Amino acid sequence: GENVEQHPSTLSVQEGDSAVIKCTYSDSASNYFPWYKQELGKRPQLIIDIRSNVGEKKDQRIAVTLNKTAKHFSLHITETQPEDSAVYFCAARGAGGTSYGKLTFGQGTILTVHP
Amino acid sequence: KAGVTQTPRYLIKTRGQQVTLSCSPISGHRSVSWYQQTPGQGLQFLFEYFSETQRNKGNFPGRFSGRQFSNSRSEMNVSTLELGDSALYLCASRSEGQGNSPLHFGNGTRLTVT
Numbered sequence: 761g762e763n764v765e766q767h768p769s770t771l772s773v774q775e776g777d778s779a780v781i782k783c784t785y786s787d788s789a790s791n792y793f794p795w796y797k798q799e800l801g802k803r804p805q806l807i808i809d810i811r812s813n814v815g816e817k818k819d820q821r822i823a824v825t826l827n828k829t830a831k832h833f834s835l836h837i838t839e840t841q842p843e844d845s846a847v848y849f850c851a852a853r854g855a856g857g858t859s860y861g862k863l864t865f866g867q868g869t870i871l872t873v874h875p
Numbered sequence: 876k877a878g879v880t881q882t883p884r885y886l887i888k889t890r891g892q893q894v895t896l897s898c899s900p901i902s903g904h905r906s907v908s909w910y911q912q913t914p915g916q917g918l919q920f921l922f923e924y925f926s927e928t929q930r931n932k933g934n935f936p937g938r939f940s941g942r943q944f945s946n947s948r949s950e951m952n953v954s955t956l957e958l959g960d961s962a963l964y965l966c967a968s969r970s971e972g973q974g975n976s977p978l979h980f981g982n983g984t985r986l987t988v989t
């Protein structure tokens with residue numbers, strides 16, 4: 761089945777710096793890659809997603825890039841703010857066989873933005 | 876639109892007991908998935924239901940089961956509870972049966988097994 765590796769597990773940056781979180785996936789048939797942000801004690805919330813026919817997507821300070829050949833995708837947060845502090849999860853959704861529709865998550869990255 | 880609603884929010888059970896968790900998806904969403912979240916294992920997929928049928932299943936023992944009703948509401952049942960079942964159980968819904976629509980999560984049910 762699908763396997764998603766996420767790095768780093770913890771990331772500490774100063775306010776205003778950029779943060780990059782990277783994920784790799786194993787199933788070349790995966791075609792959907794969302795990113796979720798989970799604040800302490802709250803539910804995961806979708807912040808951005810990308811489909812396999814797109815290489816990059818931006819939404820204000822957040823961007824995601826996808827390299828299908830290398831099977832990796834990354835989350836980029838620019839001009840970080842203290843409220844960006846949270847756990848970030850990447851995920852991949854399979855497209856066929858037993859993986860269809862199943863979202864496999866990375867282990868999460870604890871991002872801390874210091875004022 | 877109301878979000879995904881899970882009940883109860885907190886639950887304390889004893890080893891060997893069984894438990895049923897409930898999830899009401901966003902109105903119009905027909906697909907409901909369940910995930911187990913623990914500090915050590917992250918978010919693990921349990922199963923997905925669509926139109927009252929289980930469409931996909933994760934690698935959990937048969938003690939974990941679920942069902943979906945005609946109004947798309949879903950329940951998850953865990954029998955013969957073990958200490959290791961203590962976790963946050965998250966339900967998520969999405970609008971399409973196929974395709975890449977995003978998952979919307981509920982606030983979860985925090986299950987503690989003593």
